[in-house]
Structures are given as C-alpha cells and as structure tokens.
Amino acid sequence: MRTRVKICGITRQQDADFAAESGADAIGLVFYPPSPRAISFAQAKVITADLSPFVSKVALFVDPEKDLVSRCLDDVSVDIIQFHGNETPEFCQQFDLPYLKAIRMSEGTDLSEIAARYSSASALLLDTYQPGIPGGTGKTFDWSLIGRINKPIILAGGLDVTNVREAIHQVQPYAVDVSGGVESDKGIKSHEKISTFMREVANA
Numbered sequence: 166m167r168t169r170v171k172i173c174g175i176t177r178q179q180d181a182d183f184a185a186e187s188g189a190d191a192i193g194l195v196f197y198p199p200s201p202r203a204i205s206f207a208q209a210k211v212i213t214a215d216l217s218p219f220v221s222k223v224a225l226f227v228d229p230e231k232d233l234v235s236r237c238l239d240d241v242s243v244d245i246i247q248f249h250g251n252e253t254p255e256f257c258q259q260f261d262l263p264y265l266k267a268i269r270m271s272e273g274t275d276l277s278e279i280a281a282r283y284s285s286a287s288a289l290l291l292d293t294y295q296p297g298i299p300g301g302t303g304k305t306f307d308w309s310l311i312g313r314i315n316k317p318i319i320l321a322g323g324l325d326v327t328n329v330r331e332a333i334h335q336v337q338p339y340a341v342d343v344s345g346g347v348e349s350d351k352g353i354k355s356h357e358k359i360s361t362f363m364r365e366v367a368n369a
C-alpha cells in the first residue's frame with residue numbers, strides 16, 4: 166500500500182499549494198503560539214483558501230483550552246485535529262471531527278496500552294521525546310520501540326530525504342509526517358526538499 170505523507174508546520178500559501186501539487190495527502194497547521202511555525206486563524210484561512218479539496222487540513226494543538234479548538238473549527242475549514250500534548254481521550258473526542266493523537270516515544274512507552282486508551286483516535290502519530298519540546302524536534306527516535314498495534318501509525322520525528330526510505334522499510338507506517346526535514350528555515354518549506362522527499366517516499 167502507498168505510504169501517505171503529511172507535511173506539517175505550513176506557514177505560507179505557496180508551500181501549501183506546492184505540497185498539494187507534489188502529492189502530499191495532508192498539511193499541518195500549528196496553532197501553538199510558542200512554536201516558530203505557529204500561525205493565526207486568519208493566516209490559516211489564507212493558506213488553505215485555494216487548497217485542493219483532496220488534501221486534508223490538520224489543525225495542530227498542544228494542550229489547548231476547549232474554547233481555542235472550538236473557535237478554530239468555527240473559523241477555519243479543518244478536516245482533522247492533531248493533539249500534540251497530554252490531552253486525555255475524553256478531551257480529544259469531544260469535538261465533531263476525527264483526531265490524531267501524538268505520542269512522544271521513549272524507552273518503555275507501551276503503545277498497545279496507549280492505542281487501547283485512545284481507541285477513539287483515527288491514528289497515532291509517533292514523535293520523538295525531548296524534554297521541554299512538545300514536537301517539531303527534528304530528531305529521530307529508536308524505531309525499534311514501535312510494536313504492532315491495532316491502529317494506523319503516522320511516523321514523525323526527524324524524517325528527511327536521507328532517512329525516510331529506511332524509516333518506511335523498517336516501520337511500514339500508514340503515513341509519514343515531516344516538518345523540519347523539508348525546510349530551508351523554521352516555517353519556510355523548501356520546494357526542492359519537498360519534491361525529493363515525495364520521490365523518496367514513492368520509491369520506498
């Protein structure tokens with residue numbers, strides 16, 4: 166089966182459109198103010214204005230207030246929510262949209278237990294654990310920590326044009342998620358790197 170691609174941390178319309186034209190299945194919009202890739206709802210509306218309807222728009226939050234998520238869903242046309250903090254399943258499932266739950270992987274992470282706990286999630290997004298940084302670390306984690314679970318896996322954390330093929334062979338995820346690995350600067354996507362990344366995924 167084809168490995169899907171989500172390109173996260175999009176801050177510019179031209180990058181969203183280029184990702185879509187290059188075959189990305191989803192783009193991620195970061196609504197977490199401390200992130201260098203954070204955008205406002207107004208920016209999100211501009212970024213997604215002419216986006217292909219066949220590309221999913223993922224709204225990313227880290228331990229948000231319920232009201233922030235509700236206001237985003239009222240204001241921006243979003244398809245999926247990504248919770249990247251310590252949100253409970255009860256919190257995540259209260260919105261009228263499918264959600265992805267990000268899990269920060271480290272030694273001893275019991276994915277089967279987490280998958281059972283977040284049974285309402287559409288997929289688990291596995292990212293690198295780094296103290297004090299909730300995501301977008303640009304670092305890989307030990308992929309051998311990933312066991313078989315009864316849920317689609319989105320592999321994230323430090324993927325780039327040099328390692329994504331190997332990651333797909335080893336983990337066989339439903340999808341890969343990349344942010345820093347296709348950037349020329351924080352929040353600025355390199356179209357050349359996106360093209361190469363997409364080619365590497367297609368040839369994996």
Ligand SMILES: O=C(O)c1ccccc1NCC(=O)[C@H](O)[C@H](O)COP(=O)(O)O
Nearest residue numbers: 173200300301302303322323343344345
């Ligand atoms: O991108 C951020 O700055 C960010 C901040 C807080 C939570 C999540 C964040 N990003 C999530 C992602 O971009 C990806 O889902 C994932 O973390 C992979 O990022 P990278 O290692 O840079 O490819």
